[in-house]
Amino acid sequence: GQQVMQIPQYQHVQEGEDFTTYCNSSTTLSNIQWYKQRPGGHPVFLIQLVKSGEVKKQKRLTFQFGEAKKNSSLHITATQTTDVGTYFCAGDNTDKLIFGTGTRLQVFP
Amino acid sequence: DVKVTQSSRYLVKRTGEKVFLECVQDMDHENMFWYRQDPGLGLRLIYFSYDVKMKEKGDIPEGYSVSREKKERFSLILESASTNQTSMYLCASSLAEGPWGGNTIYFGEGSWLTVV
Numbered sequence: 343g344q345q346v347m348q349i350p351q352y353q354h355v356q357e358g359e360d361f362t363t364y365c366n367s368s369t370t371l372s373n374i375q376w377y378k379q380r381p382g383g384h385p386v387f388l389i390q391l392v393k394s395g396e397v398k399k400q401k402r403l404t405f406q407f408g409e410a411k412k413n414s415s416l417h418i419t420a421t422q423t424t425d426v427g428t429y430f431c432a433g434d435n436t437d438k439l440i441f442g443t444g445t446r447l448q449v450f451p
Numbered sequence: 452d453v454k455v456t457q458s459s460r461y462l463v464k465r466t467g468e469k470v471f472l473e474c475v476q477d478m479d480h481e482n483m484f485w486y487r488q489d490p491g492l493g494l495r496l497i498y499f500s501y502d503v504k505m506k507e508k509g510d511i512p513e514g515y516s517v518s519r520e521k522k523e524r525f526s527l528i529l530e531s532a533s534t535n536q537t538s539m540y541l542c543a544s545s546l547a548e549g550p551w552g553g554n555t556i557y558f559g560e561g562s563w564l565t566v567v
Contacts, residue, residue: 351491375555384541384558385494430493432556438509439556441486443493
């Protein structure tokens with residue numbers, strides 16, 4: 343069946359370093375969503391990308407949707423301890439929404 | 452703001468018990484979902500519903516059933532709990548134009564279930 347793979351599974355960074363997580367789908371997506379889950383919390387919607395090649399920014403976060411609409415990335419510039427959590431992508435192929443396995447980010451001060 | 456409320460935050464049940472997890476949303480959303488979250492496996496869809504009394508199997512429906520008698524309420528039922536059902540269960544809801552409208556999913560706080 344359709345899969346959405348996310349790498350890396352874990353990432354430990356020093357505060358101030360950059361961080362990137364990648365999301366790859368086995369099929370073309372109509373859109374992709376990103377969610378953040380703080381430790382002990384629930385996933386919270388961050389953003390949705392719809393267009394091929396789309397790039398969106400939220401402060402230090404940059405989201406990209408690939409030209410073929412099969413991959414996406416989330417890049418955080420100059421991480422802060424408040425960025426700690428698990429980041430999930432979720433691919434929508436109009437049939438269902440499939441979550442990636444998530445990337446757990448740990449930021450050391 | 453959308454509110455998705457799960458009735459129990461932490462539960463401990465014995466093997467073989469019947470378990471009910473309740474979820475209520477207050478935004479008149481058509482779609483409701485039950486996921487389970489396990490380390491290294493991400494979020495896996497158990498069941499979803501896009502209308503009252505309608506339900507569809509997700510990726511891992513075995514050992515679970517659901518009930519949606521009212522639009523705002525979606526219940527997950529473990530007919531006979533087993534230890535491999537120890538997990539965090541997340542309820543969610545979204546608007547829809549059809550089953551999947553590319554709309555934001557709003558999650559509840561989660562229910563931590565331990566089966567001993």
